[in-house]
Amino acid sequence: xxxxxxxxxLALCGLLAAGCGGGGGDGDSTVPVNNTAxxxxxxxxxxxxxxxxxxxxxxxxxxxxxxxxxTPVSDATWDETAVRKVLHTFAYGGQxxxxxxxxxxxxxxxxxIAQMLTFDEHNTRLSAPVIGDTDGLASRGGTLRELAAxxxxxxxxxxxxxxxxxxxxxxxxxxxxxxxxxxxALSRGLNPFRHKIGFWETNYHMAVNRRxxxxxxxxxxxxxxxxxxxxxxxxxxxxxxAAKSAAAALQYGHRTNRYRNGECDCNEDFARxxxxxxxxILGASDPDEHENVTIKETAKAFTDMVxxxxxxxxxxxxxxxxxxxxxxxxxxxxxxxxxxxxxAERIDQMVEVSIAHPESLANLPVMIISDLADDNLxxxxxxxxxxxxNSMSNxxxxxxxxxxxxxTIFHDASRIKxxxxxxxxxxxxxxxxxNNREQYLNIYYPRHAVEDVQVFFPTxxxxxxxxxxxxASSDLVFRTNHGEVTGSAWRYxxxxxxxxxxxxxxxxxxxxxxxxxxxxxxKQVAEWLWQRYLADGLKNFRYLERAHVYALLGSNYDLAYLxxxxxxxxxxxxxxxxxxxxxxxxxxxxxxxxLLLDSVNSDERYAANRRIGMAINFIVGTxxxxxxxxx
Numbered sequence: 006x007x008x009x010x011x012x013x014x015l016a017l018c019g020l021l022a023a024g025c026g027g028g029g030g031d032g033d034s035t036v037p038v039n040n041t042a043x044x045x046x047x048x049x050x051x052x053x054x055x056x057x058x059x060x061x062x063x064x065x066x067x068x069x070x071x072x073x074x075x076t077p078v079s080d081a082t083w084d085e086t087a088v089r090k091v092l093h094t095f096a097y098g099g100q101x102x103x104x105x106x107x108x109x110x111x112x113x114x115x116x117x118i119a120q121m122l123t124f125d126e127h128n129t130r131l132s133a134p135v136i137g138d139t140d141g142l143a144s145r146g147g148t149l150r151e152l153a154a155x156x157x158x159x160x161x162x163x164x165x166x167x168x169x170x171x172x173x174x175x176x177x178x179x180x181x182x183x184x185x186x187x188x189x190a191l192s193r194g195l196n197p198f199r200h201k202i203g204f205w206e207t208n209y210h211m212a213v214n215r216r217x218x219x220x221x222x223x224x225x226x227x228x229x230x231x232x233x234x235x236x237x238x239x240x241x242x243x244x245x246x247a248a249k250s251a252a253a254a255l256q257y258g259h260r261t262n263r264y265r266n267g268e269c270d271c272n273e274d275f276a277r278x279x280x281x282x283x284x285x286i287l288g289a290s291d292p293d294e295h296e297n298v299t300i301k302e303t304a305k306a307f308t309d310m311v312x313x314x315x316x317x318x319x320x321x322x323x324x325x326x327x328x329x330x331x332x333x334x335x336x337x338x339x340x341x342x343x344x345x346x347x348x349a350e351r352i353d354q355m356v357e358v359s360i361a362h363p364e365s366l367a368n369l370p371v372m373i374i375s376d377l378a379d380d381n382l383x384x385x386x387x388x389x390x391x392x393x394x395n396s397m398s399n400x401x402x403x404x405x406x407x408x409x410x411x412x413t414i415f416h417d418a419s420r421i422k423x424x425x426x427x428x429x430x431x432x433x434x435x436x437x438x439x440n441n442r443e444q445y446l447n448i449y450y451p452r453h454a455v456e457d458v459q460v461f462f463p464t465x466x467x468x469x470x471x472x473x474x475x476x477a478s479s480d481l482v483f484r485t486n487h488g489e490v491t492g493s494a495w496r497y498x499x500x501x502x503x504x505x506x507x508x509x510x511x512x513x514x515x516x517x518x519x520x521x522x523x524x525x526x527x528k529q530v531a532e533w534l535w536q537r538y539l540a541d542g543l544k545n546f547r548y549l550e551r552a553h554v555y556a557l558l559g560s561n562y563d564l565a566y567l568x569x570x571x572x573x574x575x576x577x578x579x580x581x582x583x584x585x586x587x588x589x590x591x592x593x594x595x596x597x598x599x600l601l602l603d604s605v606n607s608d609e610r611y612a613a614n615r616r617i618g619m620a621i622n623f624i625v626g627t628x629x630x631x632x633x634x635x636x
Contacts, residue, residue, distance in 0.1 A: 072115040074393040074408030078416050082636070083114040086542035091121060091410045092131075093540045093633050094378050094422060096197040097190060097431040100132040103518065103533075114411040121198070122407050124235040128196040135193065135515075138441045140164045142194030148228045150175070152195075153185045164445035166505040177219040177319035183460035186227070187451060191434055191444050202402075203231045204427070208461065209376055209469035211247045211283060213256040215461040222312075223461060225322040226252035240400040241360035244283050248352045251312045251324050256467065263330040264308040269301070276303035278467060284359045285368025286339070302336040306343060306351040324349075360400055370394035373402070374409060380474055381421040386414045420635030423473030426453040426482060427460065433625055436537055437497060439516055446504040449496070452489070456482045477631045486630070490622040497625070498618030500611040511614045514602035525600040525613070527559045531620065538624050542636070545629055549579040552592045557619040559595035561612060567591060 088109045092099035109117040120130050126147025134143055140162050145155060156165045157174035172181045190200040207227050215223055233243040247253060253275060254260035262271030277300050280286040288295020309327035314320050326347040335342035341358045345351040359365055370390045375382055393408060409415055430451035437449045463470035476482045489496055501510040518533050520526040531554045535546045556564040565575045582588050600616060601609040
């Protein structure tokens with residue numbers, strides 16, 4: 006497939022334009038010459054965990070409380086597309102099987118979501134090891150520190166190639182923490198949802214920056230926050246863990262704050278951002294009181310929080326809370342008296358006041374949903390989000406997100422979430438790599454750094470890294486993505502290769518759907534690929550898109566070349582596809598062809614797998630890859 010072919014298709018599309026290349030806006034996803042509806046989902050397999058509890062029963066048990074935080078979708082709306090939208094938004098696409106997706110779609114949504122979204126170190130339904138994964142990650146410690154130690158080791162099960170292991174040996178002065186996190190988010194046997202939220206907490210909501218925070222402190226910051234989530238702590242107590250961390254003290258500099266002789270020798274940076282970034286409290290009702298009383302008193306609360314430095318090992322990863330340079334008596338913060346003999350005791354009280362503050366109740370839940378799932382919140386959805394949050398006597402993030410993920414407002418047609426570069430690259434890597442071996446060999450290594458985005462080095466410092474809207478509107482990001490699937494088309498197309506001296510072969514037959522006769526039909530595989538990568542229920546897989554994908558899967562050439570090899574630069578429109586008999590006949594023929602993915606003939610097998618990769622290049626080169634929509 007030539008670069009010009011994709012360019013022609015992209016030129017027909019506005020970003021997120023409904024009906025890109027489509028057939029008239031009626032939502033029909035079938036080509037007239039092959040006018041059968043997409044095959045209905047097969048009957049899902051039985052629930053693999055039929056225990057009647059809130060971890061995933063089909064029928065038993067009392068509906069969990071989070072079901073009624075929002076208005077839940079109907080069982081009819083909760084289908085395979087709904088499940089895939091949750092996975093794309095909250096788990097980088099997940100690392101699960103089609104059978105598991107169908108099983109979740111066949112369950113009541115409140116029970117399915119309990120299996121899909123957990124804060125455990127492992128979730129083997131969401132991130133399922135496959136035959137050939139021999140690293141045993143599903144039974145190893147799943148914190149970043151434990152994973153870093155394993156991937157840096159000479160353990161025979163370690164799949165990281167020996168020459169790369171040193172990069173995972175984390176100390177204050179060595180190792181690359183972003184590699185550890187990225188491998189954790191992409192490895193089967195772990196839990197991509199846990200790491201999606203961990204990344205958001207430490208790179209967006211409560212962001213700290215590796216330019217100011219050494220590896221060990223950053224590593225502990227991440228692991229402690231996620232341990233608090235895993236323990237089910239109320240959200241304010243999770244934020245207390247962050248506020249008491251060495252990472253925050255190093256980032257904002259309050260590790261040197263001292264209160265002595267009635268004076269606060271301290272900066273107010275963290276005092277201000279604790280309220281604004283952690284809780285969304287800006288003091289709007291009384292700016293003077295907020296700035297001159299609450300902020301100054303909060304700065305006094307963050308005193309005598311010492312992070313020690315050693316010339317040999319660098320900064321420690323923990324805070325020593327003293328009382329010698331800490332004030333006695335109550336501090337007036339947010340209109341409440343906050344007592345305590347150390348900063349730790351004050352923080353534990355402050356978070357309880359902060360979480361219940363009117364501005365926090367109004368702003369924090371909207372911040373959470375806006376950051377994670379919806380860039381297009383209207384008044385109605387904001388009201389529903391606030392009502393759900395305020396109704397929780399125990400502000401638990403997992404319950405909140407579970408309830409939201411099965412709600413009518415998440416699955417509303419007007420919801421749009423633009424993918425930042427890290428979201429997009431990890432999604433593509435997760436969905437293209439079929440096992441951990443391919444990840445260890447870095448065959449589909451995420452390349453977000455070339456789009457000027459790095460994990461733990463947030464673009465906007467404490468205000469977080471690249472936003473999805475920034476990525477969607479960036480010429481650099483768009484050109485880079487386009488180059489990845491045209492000039493670097495080998496990225497997804499290559500059916501075999503050698504990385505780090507290790508030979509590999511792609512085996513899409515292990516994942517692609519088979520027709521009733523056991524073969525791989527072009528039309529069925531095309532729909533499966535589109536749904537796998539875009540999760541739009543084939544809404545945007547219209548006449549022109551189908552024609553192009555069928556051509557790549559069925560022939561190894563693009564559509565224009567097949568129609569006229571002497572004029573391969575010809576521009577083809579949806580009108581052409583719908584009206585020209587030659588194109589109609591060709592598309593019908595292509596859609597009925599068979600992909601020889603499991604042929605014993607290696608040349609045939611390589612060709613079929615190469616065609617899959619070419620189709621992927623086309624699909625992820627469309628504007629639809631830059632955003633996730635509701636229904």
